[in-house]
Amino acid sequence: MNWKFFILVSIVSLSACTIEKERSYEKLLAFEKGTDLEEKVVKSAHVVPTKQQLDWQKLEMTAFIHFTVNTFTDMEWGHGDESPSIFNPTELDVRQWVKTLKDGGMKMVILTAKHHDGFCLWPTKTTKHSVVSTLWKDGKGDVVKELKEACDEFDLKFGVYLSPWDRNAECYGDSPRYNDFFNEQLTELLTWYGKVDEVWFDGACGEGPNGKKQEYDWESYYNTIKKLQPDAVVAVSGEDVRWVGTESGYGRETEWSVTPFAPGATPQMQAINDELGLSATSKDLGSRAMIEKADHLFWYPAEVDVSIRPGWFYHKHEDDKVKSLTKMVDIYFNSVGMNAVLLLNIPPDTRGLIHENDVARLKEFKTYLDETFENNLCAGAQALGDKNANKAIDGDYDTYWELNELPASVVYELPEAKKMNVVMLQEYIAKGQRVERFKVEVKIDDKWQEVVTGTSIGYKRLLRFPSITSKQIKLTILQARDGAMINTFGLFNSPDILSDPIISRSLDGEVSIVAETPHPVITYTLDGSEPSAESKVYTKPFALPNGGTVKAKAFIQDFKKASGTKSQQYDICKAKWSVIDYSYKAGDFGAENAIDGNPNTMWHTPWGQDVPKHPHHISVDLGEKLALKGFTYTPRTDDNKSGTIFKYAFYVSNNGKDWKKVKTKGEFSNIKNNPVKQEIRFQRSYSARYFKFESKEGIYNEDWIAVGELGVITK
Ligand code: FUL
Numbered sequence: 001m002n003w004k005f006f007i008l009v010s011i012v013s014l015s016a017c018t019i020e021k022e023r024s025y026e027k028l029l030a031f032e033k034g035t036d037l038e039e040k041v042v043k044s045a046h047v048v049p050t051k052q053q054l055d056w057q058k059l060e061m062t063a064f065i066h067f068t069v070n071t072f073t074d075m076e077w078g079h080g081d082e083s084p085s086i087f088n089p090t091e092l093d094v095r096q097w098v099k100t101l102k103d104g105g106m107k108m109v110i111l112t113a114k115h116h117d118g119f120c121l122w123p124t125k126t127t128k129h130s131v132v133s134t135l136w137k138d139g140k141g142d143v144v145k146e147l148k149e150a151c152d153e154f155d156l157k158f159g160v161y162l163s164p165w166d167r168n169a170e171c172y173g174d175s176p177r178y179n180d181f182f183n184e185q186l187t188e189l190l191t192w193y194g195k196v197d198e199v200w201f202d203g204a205c206g207e208g209p210n211g212k213k214q215e216y217d218w219e220s221y222y223n224t225i226k227k228l229q230p231d232a233v234v235a236v237s238g239e240d241v242r243w244v245g246t247e248s249g250y251g252r253e254t255e256w257s258v259t260p261f262a263p264g265a266t267p268q269m270q271a272i273n274d275e276l277g278l279s280a281t282s283k284d285l286g287s288r289a290m291i292e293k294a295d296h297l298f299w300y301p302a303e304v305d306v307s308i309r310p311g312w313f314y315h316k317h318e319d320d321k322v323k324s325l326t327k328m329v330d331i332y333f334n335s336v337g338m339n340a341v342l343l344l345n346i347p348p349d350t351r352g353l354i355h356e357n358d359v360a361r362l363k364e365f366k367t368y369l370d371e372t373f374e375n376n377l378c379a380g381a382q383a384l385g386d387k388n389a390n391k392a393i394d395g396d397y398d399t400y401w402e403l404n405e406l407p408a409s410v411v412y413e414l415p416e417a418k419k420m421n422v423v424m425l426q427e428y429i430a431k432g433q434r435v436e437r438f439k440v441e442v443k444i445d446d447k448w449q450e451v452v453t454g455t456s457i458g459y460k461r462l463l464r465f466p467s468i469t470s471k472q473i474k475l476t477i478l479q480a481r482d483g484a485m486i487n488t489f490g491l492f493n494s495p496d497i498l499s500d501p502i503i504s505r506s507l508d509g510e511v512s513i514v515a516e517t518p519h520p521v522i523t524y525t526l527d528g529s530e531p532s533a534e535s536k537v538y539t540k541p542f543a544l545p546n547g548g549t550v551k552a553k554a555f556i557q558d559f560k561k562a563s564g565t566k567s568q569q570y571d572i573c574k575a576k577w578s579v580i581d582y583s584y585k586a587g588d589f590g591a592e593n594a595i596d597g598n599p600n601t602m603w604h605t606p607w608g609q610d611v612p613k614h615p616h617h618i619s620v621d622l623g624e625k626l627a628l629k630g631f632t633y634t635p636r637t638d639d640n641k642s643g644t645i646f647k648y649a650f651y652v653s654n655n656g657k658d659w660k661k662v663k664t665k666g667e668f669s670n671i672k673n674n675p676v677k678q679e680i681r682f683q684r685s686y687s688a689r690y691f692k693f694e695s696k697e698g699i700y701n702e703d704w705i706a707v708g709e710l711g712v713i714t715k
Pocket residue numbers: 076077202203204305312670673
């Protein structure tokens with residue numbers, strides 16, 4: 001869409017009309033100058049999605065596939081100089097991916113056709129840096145084609161991720177040339193393979209020291225898509241779907257799809273956002289206070305992208321770090337259940353297969369969701385009072401209970417008292433997102449008891465509460481921006497999840513295992529095998545000073561019900577370690593916090609104006625000579641990510657004075673968006689008693705640093 005033109009036309013047409021109840025504004029509403037807040041709020045209720053946005057929202061769960069040379073180099077961001085010959089999956093089977101994803105409840109698959117390293121998974125004519133130059137299928141393979149065919153076979157939608165930031169393309173930085181190159185790549189992807197349902201433009205861009213600065217011609221990219229795949233939605237640095245603002249899997253409690261946050265990455269839209277001080281990560285993107293400041297509102301719904309593992313690409317050392325069922329379910333309730341679409345990444349391994357652990361977890365996840373949602377307890381219920389309220393429990397998406405006088409309540413009477421712990425609410429968003437506050441009560445012993453309250457609803461809102469048994473449930477819509485339209489009210493009883501045990505190790509190497517669920521039996525192994533009823537029963541902490549793999553499982557009901565397996569890898573313990581030197585510290589945030597075994601305490605250098613600048617360093621005596629194969633850096637673990645390090649150097653020594661370089665230009669690739677523990681492995685091992693870690697640059701270009709924890713890899 002040409003936004004400049006569109007905004008102009010909207011202003012002109014709007015100035016000619018007053019608010020009509022049935023009026024709707026598809027994707028964009030431009031306010032007339034001087035519109036007061038009350039009028040703005042009512043109008044905001046009439047901003048509606050395009051058909052594409054609505055169809056996309058209904059998908060609820062979609063899958064991301066991160067696969068490229070990084071899969072083979074064990075990296076998160078490739079440098080662009082990787083030899084294509086390293087891309088050689090031995091058993092690539094896209095049907096296995098798609099079947100796994102379909103069985104896991106996913107409705108679309110989005111493939112990293114090109115990540116930041118520039119390697120293309122299809123035989124593009126734009127560069128040789130592609131599958132054509134690999135040994136895989138003698139250079140005749142095409143991952144995009146194979147995947148699209150499998151999606152068609154299994155009836156899944158298909159999307160492409162094409163990274164604008166390209167560390168390989170020779171023309172990158174020569175703006176007009178690269179824009180043509182990029183449009184050509186897009187054209188190939190959007191014309192060679194049939195229907196494409198989502199195009200994903202990553203906002204990440206680590207342009208840097210090589211001086212290549214590219215000015216992206218976003219408008220031309222959008223036009224290419226509109227011309228070739230008009231039904232596709234364009235996400236993140238696109239105009240249809242908004243990045244929720246974190247890669248943690250958790251959306252906002254109050255998530256407005258109607259927002260002053262301007263879509264897309266064009267300079268015009270950026271200017272609107274700059275003026276309002278908004279970014280994708282802003283906490284508030286839709287309150288009345290925000291609407292008051294805005295000249296425009298957009299339908300720009302949120303997508304929650306998160307990986308099933310800590311990283312986006314496959315890393316063998318993360319095989320036992322696949323998110324637990326508890327975590328996955330939590331993510332579901334905090335994404336799909338918070339008015340967003342979940343985009344779950346499941347990265348294939350070096351064989352070209354989705355790893356067994358991920359397959360098993362996805363299966364469990366889907367079974368859990370089915371068990372929760374297959375039985376809506378409202379089936380057969382009756383609305384007492386306003387019979388129109390039955391439209392919210394009739395199972396028909398397109399009928400809704402319309403409420404114009406607020407607050408308004410309805411009591412649903414179930415055929416019999418039922419045990420419940422989940423409530424589902426949906427607004428009929430084809431006509432806008434409106435509800436600002438609601439509550440749900442249940443009748444217990446003739447008294448109404450509140451079980452949940454909430455703010456926005458949108459396409460779907462799911463809330464959990466402690467199990468309760470009741471026959472009468474009262475829904476009250478307390479406040480909305482105009483008449484509310486509730487098309488679904490659901491009640492469910494989700495099964496308990498037996499939480500995975502929690503394994504921890506003290507500074508001197510003692511391992512403890514606890515369970516969140518009361519009174520389970522916990523068994524564990526130290527040889528990498530799966531714990532079972534026959535394995536050693538955990539009774540008290542045990543010593544593991546030299547590290548190893550602890551696998552534990554909780555059981556209840558005489559071993560009939562088991563938790564997932566929790567696996568924790570430990571390296572050498574830090575009992576003998578000491579800090580021999582460091583640059584600066586702020587207050588109590590001493591350097592010793594970086595090696596105290598507790599990532600929640602941190603070393604922080606002084607922050608603010610005129611403080612010591614990079615490089616900052618810490619030198620550590622390991623107390624003994626070790627064969628160092630790598631190191632780990634855990635950023636600070638609180639919500640604030642200030643001080644997180646992006647670029648670093650690492651040295652080793654045997655006397656604590658003469659330092660040997662191991663890495664001088666290290667980079668924690670995607671740490672800004674995904675601030676998880678970083679595991680860096682060296683090309684070879686170094687025998688050393690001391691290490692020195694040095695910061696070079698932070699993610700926010702600040703002068704100071706924060707370190708949650710540092711560790712070494714000797715295994
Ligand atoms: C980020 C990228 O830098 C990551 O590598 C990953 O692709 C994620 C989905 O988006 O911005």
